[in-house]
Amino acid sequence: xxxxxxxxxxxxxxxxxxxxxxxxxxxxxxxxxxxxxxxxxxxxxxxxxxxxxxxxxxxxxxxxxxxxxxxxxxxxxxxxxxxxxxxxxxxxxxxxxxxxxxxxxxxxxxxxxxxxxxxxxxxxxxxxxxxxxxxxxxxxxxxxxxxxxxxxxxxxxxxxxxxxxxxxxxxxxxxxxxxxxxxxxxxxxxxxxxxxxxxxxxxxxxxxxxxxxxxxxxxxxxxxxxxxxxxxxxxxxxxxxxxxxx
Amino acid sequence: xxxxxxxxxxxxxxxxxxxxxxxxxxxxxxxxxxxxxxxxxxxxxxxxxxxxxxxxxxxxxxxxxxxxxxxxxxxxxxxxxxxxxxxxxxxxxxxxxxxxxxxxxxxxxxxxxxxxxxxxxxxxxxxxxxxxxxxxxxxxxxxxxxxxxxxxxxxxxxxxxxxxxxxxxxxxxxxxxxxxxxxxxxxxxxxxxxxxxxxxxxxxxxxxxxxxxxxxxxxxxxxxxxxxxxxxxxxxxxxxxxxxxxxxxxxxxxxxxxxxxxxxxxxxxxxxxxxxxxxxxxxxxxxxxxxxxxxxxxxxxxxxxxxxxxxxxxxxxxxxxxxxxxxxxxxxxxxxxx
Numbered sequence: 001x002x003x004x005x006x007x008x009x010x011x012x013x014x015x016x017x018x019x020x021x022x023x024x025x026x027x028x029x030x031x032x033x034x035x036x037x038x039x040x041x042x043x044x045x046x047x048x049x050x051x052x053x054x055x056x057x058x059x060x061x062x063x064x065x066x067x068x069x070x071x072x073x074x075x076x077x078x079x080x081x082x083x084x085x086x087x088x089x090x091x092x093x094x095x096x097x098x099x100x101x102x103x104x105x106x107x108x109x110x111x112x113x114x115x116x117x118x119x120x121x122x123x124x125x126x127x128x129x130x131x132x133x134x135x136x137x138x139x140x141x142x143x144x145x146x147x148x149x150x151x152x153x154x155x156x157x158x159x160x161x162x163x164x165x166x167x168x169x170x171x172x173x174x175x176x177x178x179x180x181x182x183x184x185x186x187x188x189x190x191x192x193x194x195x196x197x198x199x200x201x202x203x204x205x206x207x208x209x210x211x212x213x214x215x216x217x218x219x220x221x222x223x224x225x226x227x228x229x230x231x232x233x234x235x236x237x238x239x240x241x242x243x244x245x246x
Numbered sequence: 247x248x249x250x251x252x253x254x255x256x257x258x259x260x261x262x263x264x265x266x267x268x269x270x271x272x273x274x275x276x277x278x279x280x281x282x283x284x285x286x287x288x289x290x291x292x293x294x295x296x297x298x299x300x301x302x303x304x305x306x307x308x309x310x311x312x313x314x315x316x317x318x319x320x321x322x323x324x325x326x327x328x329x330x331x332x333x334x335x336x337x338x339x340x341x342x343x344x345x346x347x348x349x350x351x352x353x354x355x356x357x358x359x360x361x362x363x364x365x366x367x368x369x370x371x372x373x374x375x376x377x378x379x380x381x382x383x384x385x386x387x388x389x390x391x392x393x394x395x396x397x398x399x400x401x402x403x404x405x406x407x408x409x410x411x412x413x414x415x416x417x418x419x420x421x422x423x424x425x426x427x428x429x430x431x432x433x434x435x436x437x438x439x440x441x442x443x444x445x446x447x448x449x450x451x452x453x454x455x456x457x458x459x460x461x462x463x464x465x466x467x468x469x470x471x472x473x474x475x476x477x478x479x480x481x482x483x484x485x486x487x488x489x490x491x492x493x494x495x496x497x498x499x500x501x502x503x504x505x506x507x508x509x510x511x512x513x514x515x516x517x518x519x520x521x522x523x524x525x526x527x528x529x530x531x532x533x534x535x536x537x538x539x540x541x542x543x544x545x546x547x548x549x550x551x552x553x554x555x556x557x558x559x560x561x562x563x564x565x566x567x568x569x570x571x572x573x574x575x576x577x578x579x580x581x582x583x584x
Contacts, residue, residue, distance in 0.1 A: 080344055
């Protein structure tokens with residue numbers, strides 16, 4: 001256990017002390033949630049904006065941690081030869097990966113607690129004003145699948161691109177998926193062809209699932225489950241096949 | 247322990263007919279050498295000679311195309327999990343979390359091993375206690391190298407692989423690194439290091455393996471390599487135009503003396519040996535004639551041996567810039583002093 005706990009502590013230290021990571025995983029989601037609740041510029045529908053925003057920004061938080069923070073961090077570790085050097089220690093890849101996964105989950109739990117807290121303070125009523133009740137189990141399931149899918153995408157890029165290219169691509173992808181993911185802007189506002197593309201991306205599937213489960217208390221659609229499962233299988237498999245440790 | 251015959255013990259490190267190809271390029275061409283417990287082996291050669299490829303094959307990073315590598319009797323790739331707890335690795339560059347400080351990284355690495363050195367005493371040993379909290383990326387090049395060395399030591403390895411351990415290290419740091427290597431060798435650790443600096447190889451190594459363009463040019467102790475390439479002649483300088491025939495006669499049967507350039511002489515003895523007696527006789531002969539000796543040399547340094555070896559064997563296929571510079575230097579080194 002000692003190697004794993006020591007590695008986990010190191011991963012959490014690096015996530016927690018890196019200013020960019022904290023800004024990305026907590027700063028941006030909280031600021032977006034507060035700002036777009038107060039300033040009604042987004043087409044969030046008829047209800048209170050915060051009812052639309054909290055589920056969408058929870059999806060954004062999952063993406064920022066599992067894809068962006070994990071992908072950028074791992075990419076730099078690979079670029080600095082850290083992953084190569086760890087290969088000559090008894091730590092082993094399974095424990096390294098386990099430590100990273102636990103660290104990601106810990107950050108996501110923290111994000112969820114903060115965002116739900118801020119959302120409630122801003123007047124969010126989970127499950128909609130009708131009080132149908134939020135489907136927490138479905139939401140957690142979708143977030144787990146989303147974490148695996150985004151983590152796979154992040155590791156695929158980190159394991160194949162040069163660190164600075166990886167940094168640019170991961171950040172670029174973050175912005176694109178933010179806009180196309182139905183997190184801040186409902187997919188219905190996009191042109192038809194773009195919405196069609198967006199529908200098969202993990203970002204929109206996760207956001208849509210969370211909007212349903214947490215926003216209106218409606219079941220997650222089969223389409224969303226299928227998209228999430230396909231990405232959650234395909235992305236880690238691709239990462240496993242393509243990942244270069246040096 | 248001294249009764250144990252070194253040759254009957256299993257070597258700690260074996261490279262046997264190793265060939266490494268990258269695509270069509272042959273990086274390592276039938277390389278064979280061994281390293282034993284308590285021995286420091288230096289892989290010496292210019293940049294691009296294949297030193298790092300060789301070490302990385304032993305560490306399990308590179309697949310060998312032909313031949314075999316064994317470390318502590320294990321296959322570095324197949325037996326990776328069994329081997330890594332017993333080796334210490336210092337990569338040529340990086341390999342350390344840039345945001346963590348020396349103390350954090352050493353404590354982290356210590357946790358990977360069942361039986362680890364105390365991280366804080368290791369920090370003292372490599373002289374990094376004062377910067378124990380400074381993130382790696384803000385350390386000087388020498389401090390980064392010393393941290394990498396400490397990380398290689400933390401698991402109490404039986405074999406140490408050090409790729410350019412003194413590159414970019416300031417003179418004081420070099421002494422620290424050399425002392426540590428000597429001390430580990432004394433404890434019976436096998437140390438395989440690479441260097442392109444002759445003085446480092448001469449100072450650190452029990453055995454030097456000279457590699458150039460993937461091929462082994464020589465393998466031996468620094469002094470044996472120097473003697474092995476020496477031709478048994480004595481070079482000296484004094485006034486031009488001395489009686490070379492008369493001197494040869496004095497030096498005994500079969501001796502020849504040649505004035506290579508005005509004032510520069512080469513004395514070859516009959517039996518080909520440069521014995522102290524010959525030197526004494528030469529000095530006596532010169533003293534009788536009241537001739538001042540400007541320079542007198544019997545053997546050669548490892549540097550001269552290295553330059554002679556690489557120049558003579560590597561001259562067939564001229565490569566890129568650095569080796570040609572080396573040949574140029576070799577020519578200079580052999581030229582007589584004015």
